[in-house]
Amino acid sequence: MQLFVNDLTVIDFSYLCESRGVVGESWIVDVLLSGDLNAESMVLDFGIVKKQIKAIIDESVDHKLVLPGESKQLSISKSPRSGHLYVDFNLTDNAMFLQSPAQAFAVIDTPKIDEESVTRYLEGVIKQQLPENVQGIQLTLRAEHIDGDYYHYTHGLKKHDGNCQRIAHGHRSKITIFQDGQHSKDLEQYWSQRWHDIYLASDSDQVAVEQIELSDFAKQNLRPDHQYFCYYAPQGRFDIAVRKGTLEIVDCDSTVELLADYIARQLKQQAPEHSFKVVAYEGVGKGAIASA
Structure with missing residues (x-):
């Protein structure tokens, strides 16, 4: 006998990729269980x-x-901070270095993170906790079908009490923009390209290199264009070093409400004679609307 639940949940996360750097992603999860009654x-x-x-x-x-x-x-090592890890991803162009609480990371034994490797990982974890009558589980991880434009972004929210405080989690997000009440594909395409595989950091979290806590290996491999961000949150201390080419520093927290407002303000600054409405999504089926 089989039992299924479609759209069980959406997982919003980021992953490290040797070709793309850090990638924010949102996958819908369907589940199929097999077993006896x-x-x-x-x-x-x-x-x-x-x-x-x-x-x-x-x-x-x-x-x-x-x-x-x-x-x-990839190199993972223990930080002197209790329960914290160093993560060093030493790509030639997109090197990223972090220190975060261990619970902010998931390690999968694979050379590449994709739907298949994450599916295998999750199925193995879930199988260990199912009752005896359930013999099989099949997950389907799928990206939302989006007709329009979207971007992949990674960020962290230091003021959040939940898991959004983790400094490197992300989303695959649709964007819709109206200029003077008219749908603007050109502006949507511009922002989808501008924020393609981007790390969004708040200017209030930026620190000098002397203040950052990273591994010795990271400190020896920092480039002149690395930028540094750090904050304390309920789960612990979070540090990250990101190169300028994959980074945008915003003048606000990176909640979806303020990101929608940030885009609207940027558009208004560039074309003050026009009005704009921005519908920004955070993953699947949720988001915020801002006007300027």
Whole structure:
């Protein structure tokens, strides 16, 4: 017997990629369970599927930086801070160095993070926690179908009490822009290109190189154009070094509300004689609207 739940959840996370650098992503999760009927004549109660399996997925990947454990460019080591890790991704053009609480990372034994490797990882984690009558699980991870333009961004929210505080998690997000009440594909394409695989940092979190906490290896491999950001949040201290080519520093926190406002203000500054409405998404099916 098989039981399915489509659109079980959405995982919003970022991952490290040798060709793209850091990539913000949002994947919809469908689940298919196989097994015998239990004493309640069910494979598994829908309430358990929606609550327990979703919780396992969220704990394993959601709002984390997912690391390809077999990448030769990746190094993971313990930080002197209790429960913290150094992560060094030493790409020639997109080198990124971090210190964060260990819970902000997920390591998958693969050279490349993609739908297949994350699916295998999650299925293995979930199988260990299923009742005996459930013999099989099949997950489908899929990106939202978007007809228009979108961007992949990575960020962190130091003021957030939940997992959004992690300094390198992200989203794949649609954007819709209206100029003087008319839909503008050109402006949408511009912002999707501007924020293609971008790291968005708040100017209030920027620090000098002397203030950053990174591994000795990272400090020896920093480039002149690396920029440094750090903050304390309830889960611990977060540090990151990002090169200018994959970075935009915004004059606000990077909540979706303020990012929508940031884009609207940027557009208004460039063309003050026009009016703009920005519909910015944060992952799938949620977002904010700002006008200028």
